[in-house]
Amino acid sequence: MSIFALATAPGTSGLAVIRVSGKEAFKVAQTLTKFKKIKPRVANFSSFYDHKNKLIDKGIFIFFQKPNSYTGDDVVEFHIHGSNAVIKYFLKTLSNFKNCRLAKPGEFTKTALLNKKINLLQAESLIDLINSETELQRIQALKVMNEDTTKVYNNLRDQMIKILSDYEAVIDFSDDEVGDNVFSNNRDKLLKINDKIKEIILKGENSEKIREGFKISIIGPTNSGKSSLINCLSNRQVSIVSNVPGTTRDIIETTIMLNGKLVRFFDTAGFRNSKNIVEKKGISLTNKNLKDSDLKLIIFDHTKKIDKKILKLFDLKSILVLNKIDIKSSNKFLEDKIYKPIRISAKKNIGISNLVKTISKKIDDHFTVNKDNIISRQRHTKSLENTVFFIERCLNKKTIDQIDLAAEDLRLAVRNLGEVVGYVNVEELLDRIFKDFCIGK
Amino acid sequence: MNLEKNFDVIVIGAGHAGCEAAAAAARSGVNTALITNSLSTIGEMSCNPAIGGLGKGHLVREIDALDGIMGIVADQSGIQFRLLNSSRGHAVRGPRTQSDRELYKKYMQEMLLSYCNLSLLYDPVTKFEFSKNKIISIETQSGNSFSAKKFILTTGTFLNGLIHIGDEKISAGRIDEKPTLGLSEQLKKLNFKIGRLKTGTPPRLDGTTINYEELEMQDADEKPYFFSYLTKKINAKQISCGMTYTNDKVHRIIEKNLKRSAMYSGSIKSVGPRYCPSIEDKIVKFKDKQRHQIFLEPESLTTNIVYPNGISTSLPKQIQQEILFKINGLQNVRMIRPGYAIEYDYVFPTELDFTLKTKKIENLYLAGQINGTTGYEEAAAQGIVAGLNAAQSVKNLEPIKFERSQSYIGVMIDDLITKGVSEPYRMFTSRAEYRLTLRADNADLRLTPLAIKYNFISEIRKSKFINKINDLNDFKVILSNKIVSPTVLKKNGIKISQDGRKKSLLQILKFKDVTLEKIRSIFSDIPKYEDEIEDLIKTESHYSGYIEQQKRDISIFEKDENLIIPKNIDYDLVSGLSNEIKRKLKEIRPLTFGQALRIDGVTPAAINILMIYCKNTLRKAS
Ligand SMILES: Cc1cc2nc3c(=O)[nH]c(=O)nc-3n(C[C@H](O)[C@H](O)[C@H](O)COP(=O)(O)OP(=O)(O)OC[C@H]3O[C@@H](n4cnc5c(N)ncnc54)[C@H](O)[C@@H]3O)c2cc1C
Ligand SMILES: Nc1nc2c(ncn2[C@@H]2O[C@H](COP(=O)(O)OP(=O)(O)OP(=O)(O)O)[C@@H](O)[C@H]2O)c(=O)[nH]1
């Protein structure tokens, strides 16, 4: 089955690109353009005709012969005019070809993955790149997708397989004068690899946050204006506002672009002692949300007495907000120096830009974004952490009677590292052993 | 006398695969015949006179746990028992023995002759008689015809065998034995994929002309580690073997004459095993190595023939002799027979299912070297799988599947049928992903229950095993019921982490320096069990942490392994799979998703697509 789809964004535009991939691609190009011979990788100007020989459009087309194409199969790209009518008709014409159908989302990339044009890591980053909304996301996706990144992981893995093959040779070919000093021979190399992986983890610390957005919980006593604030920040009515304390019960989420960063705000149920079971459940949800948030905005009504218990939640990754400053108050907040509160009115839209600036700065202060980062998912971090765990367990083995355990640790380390890019294989290991040792009698 | 001509199972070829296959089928209670070229070559060791080794020793222990015969015969004929890797961890120790070639044959023949349900026939098979995709009978050289429900072909290196010594070529199955011609052509006609592989053997020496005086000697272990759970004591006299080395002079002669070696002159094109390289290969590939080790292994207590382990070669005869003269200890040696290389046909093992039955002929099984493996133990292990399954099938019972997570046998079968071979396949411990669980010491715990379940086990072995299990459990209960505090242990000189928690004796056995003797010196009421049981308990506690982890991995593995791919799936209908992957899936037709994932080149992403496809079609169907 060959697949086709509009490769550019839908909607009116100057140009649109339609891509066809698979066995039929070449025939499709011939039929539509009436070209007999088509040179690969050359831009051709042509008219495009439908099955009844009616002109559809004029434009450019390029043929990529397999395996030198994006998907690894034959690919043709048609550059046509970006009018909705032209695009629709073109796609309809393509669907009339035998064995051709509209591609599912991501199917071109999936085909590329299956044809081993790209690896798992690259496929993931490609999806990230396509979905990227912020500059930071774009840069990160590009970096991870880069061949060099794959090489970094593969290099580390190759080095580990080399060491493992030393271990395995000591086990399976012990009569062949393969030395007993494998541990000492490889210790430094293993330590180096371990340090390198730890460095990657460290540099990639905030990558997941860039991809998924920074999480900020808005918390405080009931009626302090949390829902009003989230509405004000997102410029929409996302959360219900009322003067009844205990209005919000479910967690309400909204995503906002904030100085080039993706930020996810969570409006929560306000804290108070409540007997209502629904509200109590809401408050426990708030506590849970707090646990995996990156920052918190603690918001108080400055006309009310400050609840000391809630104030105790304040830490380095918090911003204290005093709301309703449009109303004059006799209560003075005395600890300005410590808490550096931001004074706003969510209702009257006062002090909001200052608050946004403070949030942005707080993110920058606490979550450095490293240019050399080559991690983009939790999955990668988890696999790398496991790798470190097993390498360190391996390094603890020092006597030859523990060689089988050491090898097991290393196998697990290699397996985990391989999962970042996507594979592991025993044959590969044996190949390694035979390449480097004179073995057998 | 009236010759019986009709059997349940006929095994063709009494090499290591054939003997084990015939014994297994007979043990399962079906009427079995073993047809081979001659009585005198039953149980012949074509190459080196030794059984076991790393990975291979595991296989023999597993064969024995299934009440097979190789372990017992190897023990009876063993003349130098050595546990390899004895300084390494338990999981990678491999029992090995040098066997007296003559005794091995003798005991093997006696064993088979005494087996119930088993007839031995000496008459080379020349032809299959087919009816559709079934074999109905076979014809032999003497003009007889025999029929059976199932056939097991185990002809080793004999199919179109061709020996090379320098530029001399001899059509043979082994030296001085006729090859088998015509059978592989018949299979080829039925579209079997057939390839060619090669292996080699060193010259044989007259031991009385070797000067051992200057040579280092290697002795047998003081306490032999037997293959069979039934063996209690040594049967044959133990010997030691000499060690010598090649040298610069030898290397130079070989380099100069390389073009005259069959392997380098271009007359042999097939692939040989990398891990069993000829001396020519070693010198070409490892130029930097100053010398290569040679073990001088006596082949028998009753002959003077010595097997120089390490210098397999296909150089011309006189060059071989010239080389030998240059080696320390062999200055005056007499070469009895030159070394040689042999090329032979093998069937791509991807033609087989997990019972080693061919996919194209419904009542034909293949086992041994014919499937692209090398080694006696690999052959025997396949023999037992084919023999048991042929018998199961005769009895209309379910096939027996050996899992990767359960045995080296399972690892090998799965490797063969899923990945195929590109060089002669040999077992290594590194092929087993659950190596710490699949140890030589616990082969019976892993496999004997299978033998009991399907009832192909002798009463003696069965009751012995059940007693052992009972003892093991009793001892474990005693050890885990006795709880001690760290302070008590410390007082008695056992240092463990002082987390203050009380532990059972079973738990403290995990620690490196804690032995059962030590425990008994503190708690005199702990009874003494047989060594076998005490060692097992200590080993298991030693690995307990890792084994837990492997158990989890195994359960994940088994989940994939239990996901069956519909038998009649049409891979062409699965969109999103590359043609390359489709081709491989169509060729191998994996039974489970786990197996599909192990096919070289099949990616996890492809498996996902396949799973989604199967789920969707199943849903539509129901
Ligand atoms: C020269 C040489 C060197 C080797 N070197 C090594 C090595 O270094 N290391 C290693 O591990 N292995 C080596 N091997 C391989 C080892 O010998 C085999 O792997 C093992 O013997 C295979 O067992 P099998 O049962 O498959 O076949 P075999 O042991 O070859 O037995 C085949 C049997 O089939 C019988 N037979 C053949 N054709 C017919 C017929 N038409 N009708 C009836 N009976 C028939 C034969 O008589 C024979 O008994 C070597 C083999 C050879 C020949
Ligand atoms: N004057 C004034 N009133 C405000 C301001 N912000 C919120 N309010 C009012 O305060 C009341 C509570 O506002 P919400 O935003 O619903 O408060 P909340 O913190 O979400 O309350 P719960 O969901 O009940 O915990 C509403 O009546 C708002 O109109 C403000 O800046 N100035």
Ligand SMILES: [Mg+2]
């Ligand atoms: Mg609210």
